[in-house]
Amino acid sequence: MSSHTFKPDMPPPSKVFGPVAWMRANMFSSWLNTLLTLFAFYLIYLVVPPILQWAILDANWMGTTRADCTKEGACWVFIQQRFGQFMYGYYPPELRWRVDLTVCLAVIGVAPLFFSRFPRKAVYGLGFLVLYPIISWCLLHGGILGLPVVATSQWGGLMLTLVIATVGIAGALPLGIVLALGRRSNMPAIRVVCVTFIEFWRGVPLITVLFMSSVMLPLFLPEGMNFDKLLRALIGVILFQSAYVAEVVRGGLQAIPKGQYEAAAAMGLGYWRSMGLVILPQALKLVIPGIVNTFIALFKDTSLVIIIGLFDLLNSVKQAAADPKWLGMATEGYVFAALVFWIFCFGMSRYSMHLERKLDTGHKR
Amino acid sequence: MQMNNGSKRQVSFNDPVVRALLFQILIVAAVVTMGWTLYQNTYTNLVHRGITSGFAFLENSAGFGVAQHLISYKEADSYARVFVIGLLNTLLVTLIGVILATILGFIVGVSRLSKNWIIAKLATVYVEVFRNIPPLLQILFWYFAVFLTMPGPRSSHNFGDIFFVSSRGLNMPAAQIADGFWAFVVSVVMAIVTIVLMCRWANKRFEATGVPFHKFWVGLALLLVIPALCALIFGAPLHWEMPTLQGFNFIGGWVLIPELLALTLALTVYTAAFIAEIVRSGIKSVSHGQTEAAHSLGLRNGPTLRKVIIPQALRVIIPPLTSQYLNLAKNSSLAAGIGYPEMVSLFAGTVLNQTGQAIEVIAITMSVYLAISISISLLMNWYNKRIALIER
Numbered sequence: 001m002s003s004h005t006f007k008p009d010m011p012p013p014s015k016v017f018g019p020v021a022w023m024r025a026n027m028f029s030s031w032l033n034t035l036l037t038l039f040a041f042y043l044i045y046l047v048v049p050p051i052l053q054w055a056i057l058d059a060n061w062m063g064t065t066r067a068d069c070t071k072e073g074a075c076w077v078f079i080q081q082r083f084g085q086f087m088y089g090y091y092p093p094e095l096r097w098r099v100d101l102t103v104c105l106a107v108i109g110v111a112p113l114f115f116s117r118f119p120r121k122a123v124y125g126l127g128f129l130v131l132y133p134i135i136s137w138c139l140l141h142g143g144i145l146g147l148p149v150v151a152t153s154q155w156g157g158l159m160l161t162l163v164i165a166t167v168g169i170a171g172a173l174p175l176g177i178v179l180a181l182g183r184r185s186n187m188p189a190i191r192v193v194c195v196t197f198i199e200f201w202r203g204v205p206l207i208t209v210l211f212m213s214s215v216m217l218p219l220f221l222p223e224g225m226n227f228d229k230l231l232r233a234l235i236g237v238i239l240f241q242s243a244y245v246a247e248v249v250r251g252g253l254q255a256i257p258k259g260q261y262e263a264a265a266a267m268g269l270g271y272w273r274s275m276g277l278v279i280l281p282q283a284l285k286l287v288i289p290g291i292v293n294t295f296i297a298l299f300k301d302t303s304l305v306i307i308i309g310l311f312d313l314l315n316s317v318k319q320a321a322a323d324p325k326w327l328g329m330a331t332e333g334y335v336f337a338a339l340v341f342w343i344f345c346f347g348m349s350r351y352s353m354h355l356e357r358k359l360d361t362g363h364k365r
Numbered sequence: 366m367q368m369n370n371g372s373k374r375q376v377s378f379n380d381p382v383v384r385a386l387l388f389q390i391l392i393v394a395a396v397v398t399m400g401w402t403l404y405q406n407t408y409t410n411l412v413h414r415g416i417t418s419g420f421a422f423l424e425n426s427a428g429f430g431v432a433q434h435l436i437s438y439k440e441a442d443s444y445a446r447v448f449v450i451g452l453l454n455t456l457l458v459t460l461i462g463v464i465l466a467t468i469l470g471f472i473v474g475v476s477r478l479s480k481n482w483i484i485a486k487l488a489t490v491y492v493e494v495f496r497n498i499p500p501l502l503q504i505l506f507w508y509f510a511v512f513l514t515m516p517g518p519r520s521s522h523n524f525g526d527i528f529f530v531s532s533r534g535l536n537m538p539a540a541q542i543a544d545g546f547w548a549f550v551v552s553v554v555m556a557i558v559t560i561v562l563m564c565r566w567a568n569k570r571f572e573a574t575g576v577p578f579h580k581f582w583v584g585l586a587l588l589l590v591i592p593a594l595c596a597l598i599f600g601a602p603l604h605w606e607m608p609t610l611q612g613f614n615f616i617g618g619w620v621l622i623p624e625l626l627a628l629t630l631a632l633t634v635y636t637a638a639f640i641a642e643i644v645r646s647g648i649k650s651v652s653h654g655q656t657e658a659a660h661s662l663g664l665r666n667g668p669t670l671r672k673v674i675i676p677q678a679l680r681v682i683i684p685p686l687t688s689q690y691l692n693l694a695k696n697s698s699l700a701a702g703i704g705y706p707e708m709v710s711l712f713a714g715t716v717l718n719q720t721g722q723a724i725e726v727i728a729i730t731m732s733v734y735l736a737i738s739i740s741i742s743l744l745m746n747w748y749n750k751r752i753a754l755i756e757r
Contacts, residue, residue: 027481193396204695219411331514342494
């Protein structure tokens with residue numbers, strides 16, 4: 001019996017392998033493609049080198065005052081000097097540890113939820129959701145345990161942006177779920193009320209809602225009763241956002257097959273129990289990515305509180321750039337703010353995409 | 366044994382019909398009570414503050430200047446006229462933004478699917494950068510960091526002595542009606558009528574005999590040749606008035622103020638990033654089998670794209686595209702951040718501060734946006750219904 005020994009495979013022809021072949025296939029496959037590639041390189045040449053030159057090569061990194069910015073490029077000294085204001089607004093500098101502690105608590109508190117093996121996740125999450133707002137309010141606002149009071153008018157910077165965004169979504173979620181259930185209800189009166197509410201808030205821009213909450217809310221309330229500016233803005237944001245959350249949740253409710261509703265009814269569950277135990281757990285799981293997306297939109301929208309005079313990150317930057325000591329620093333300030341917003345939004349959108357893939361176990365056939 | 370049926374049914378809380386009725390009555394009662402309380406509170410507040418409600422203030426003279434008005438305006442004109450100016454400016458921004466964002470969005474969206482690696486990557490970078498930065502920040506950036514830092518009119522950026530970009534905005538030639546204008550309009554109408562007739566005839570012949578006709582090229586030729594001939598005979602339809610530098614500013618021509626430029630640029634760039642994603646997912650939703658089927662029927666690349674891919678992709682693209690248009694219309698209100706005189710900054714800002722008629726002004730503003738939203742969505746729903754898949 002003779003045994004066959006195979007010759008080793010030939011290497012692939014050099015025309016279909018290696019960087020040159022790859023470039024030929026992906027960048028220069030036809031005259032049109034070659035033209036496009038050259039055009040793209042020209043665009044990159046137009047945009048990238050000047051930006052690099054301005055932001056890094058010619059930039060001023062060291063110093064304390066405007067006079068230290070001697071080179072042509074960006075003056076990052078401005079950002080360094082005003083960093084505290086951008087992050088905390090007018091929060092007293094000696095009390096800023098309280099904000100840091102609040103953020104640390106949030107990170108530590110949320111971290112276990114990201115481990116899939118953590119026991120009793122639901123109970124823990126619910127407890128966290130109830131306890132954390134109370135703790136953070138005590139820490140940020142003070143007034144008890146000997147912590148000096150910091151009025152909300154002193155809050156600002158990135159901290160205020162985060163406060164508005166998180167409170168906004170936390171308040172809008174339950175309201176949005178109720179509205180979505182109402183919109184799918186069999187009772188015409190409830191459906192009409194919910195549809196009107198949702199379509200009204202979705203039809204008007206957030207700016208007019210903020211205007212309304214700052215100008216009209218005091219007129220709506222009984223005499224003598226008044227909220228502070230931040231709370232008024234928060235009420236506006238929550239009402240506005242709940243309409244968007246409701247539409248996202250409705251999408252989830254519609255995606256649940258009718259059989260699930262019928263099965264729940266066949267088990268003898270009433271409306272609330274069939275919703276709470278059967279429908280909502282599945283529907284909410286489906287819409288988590290959508291909710292993260294509305295949160296991103298809300299996060300970007302928080303910049304609008306500039307219109308009613310709250311000092312969030314963007315307004316802090318705008319104000320710092322108007323400081324006579326730092327005139328002409330608008331570009332640096334806005335680029336910095338854009339970078340911060342971009343990091344948050346991009347991070348969240350990646351997370352939402354990851355969730356979408358991870359949770360994609362549903363009713364697709 | 367007698368059943369306890371319909372006519373003798375007891376009214377019980379366990380009966381779902383009764384319960385539903387009760388719930389609805391409760392909800393309606395709650396809504397009505399809330400509305401009534403709000404009305405009462407507002408009424409007493411207004412009386413105590415000495416504000417007279419009503420829309421009579423619209424007749425009063427405004428007494429302030431407006432930076433950009435599409436219709437003639439004097440400081441002595443009424444608030445009602447200010448409202449119309451604000452509304453027109455909002456519509457102008459929305460219209461320009463929708464057109465430009467659609468073009469840019471389609472280009473970027475198709476580029477993301479390009480087989481050319483570097484073009485696809487560039488489009489991805491564009492989308493990821495611009496949709497993750499708040500639109501208000503982009504508007505402020507373009508306004509304060511780009512347009513206001515431009516050189517003054519005397520050392521403006523000059524594009525072929527036709528366009529001038531400076532810190533005062535964009536100066537461009539103004540079109541003015543010349544002798545041949547009406548003849549030109551008539552010739553364009555004639556050309557269009559001819560093209561429609563030509564298409565009808567060509568379609569009829571194609572259905573009857575199967576002989577194709579170069580509708581597109583012949584139509585294009587007709588559209589170019591007829592008006593051109595007319596312009597030769599009757600003279601140029603438009604006369605261009607060039608902007609010229611005199612002293613410290615430009616005289617003549619049209620000027621687009623920097624607020625308008627910053628706003629439309631930012632909104633276009635921001636919305637186009639979203640439209641690009643919509644276009645990309647729409648095209649990707651048409652399965653590759655459709656392309657293969659079209660090719661196997663003998664259609665070449667062009668007709669495949671025109672007759673097979675695009676009609677199917679549009680069905681997926683139109684509904685989310687509508688909501689992007691709505692977002693753009695609503696985002697135009699961000700102009701309040703830079704003081705471009707549109708609805709919110711002009712009417713809900715300046716007029717509200719001057720008159721103190723908070724309820725009326727906010728109500729008018731909100732209903733305008735509601736009306737714009739509802740009409741855009743009605744229009745797009747009608748279009749969507751027209752092109753939607755008719756399932757058999």
